[in-house]
Amino acid sequence: MGQLEGTVALVTETAVGIGRAIAEPYGREGATLVVNYSKSRTEAEATAQLVTQAGGGAVPLRADVARDREVRAMVAQTPEHCGRVDPLVNHAGIPVWRPAATS
Numbered sequence: 001m002g003q004l005e006g007t008v009a010l011v012t013e014t015a016v017g018i019g020r021a022i023a024e025p026y027g028r029e030g031a032t033l034v035v036n037y038s039k040s041r042t043e044a045e046a047t048a049q050l051v052t053q054a055g056g057g058a059v060p061l062r063a064d065v066a067r068d069r070e071v072r073a074m075v076a077q078t079p080e081h082c083g084r085v086d087p088l089v090n091h092a093g094i095p096v097w098r099p100a101a102t103s
Contacts, residue, residue, distance in 0.1 A: 002030030002055065007086040010034040010078055012065050015043040018091060023047050027056030034078050034085070038064040057082075065090075 009026050013019040015037035026033050033051050035058050037044035048058035059081045063074035078085050 002028060004056075004086075005030035007031045008034070008078070008082040008084055009087045009089065010036065010075070010085045011089040012036045012091060013038065015040055015047050015060075020047045020050070022089060022091065023058075024050050024054050027051030027054035027058065030056055031086075032057035032059070032082050034058075034074075034082065035060040036065070036074060037062055 004026060007030075009031045011019055011022050011026070011033060014023045014033070014035045019036075023033055023035060027050065033048075033056055035044045035048045035051065037047075037060060041060060041062065044060035044062075048060050051058040059078075061074050061077055061081070063070040065071055075085070
């Protein structure tokens with residue numbers, strides 16, 4: 001039994017990259033994970049498969065975290081699919097590109 005057995009975690013932007021790297025250990029510890037994605041359902045389903053193969057559960061939910069309405073809808077949908085949210089990991093951000101300073 002993992003340390004997160006019976007918990008439901010929502011990790012933003014979980015389909016690829018750092019989010020995917022965060023997701024797999026949650027599954028290994030027995031959590032059910034909401035796999036948030038904004039663009040690629042295929043990638044989210046691949047991440048969900050990694051989580052379930054590691055021993056957890058997974059539910060892909062689409063929401064662009066840059067859009068407040070979509071985030072609120074995702075949070076509202078989570079209990080319908082999983083019952084609740086225990087930890088929330090919000091690692092997503094919005095990049096701001098600025099030109100490098102020149103000497």
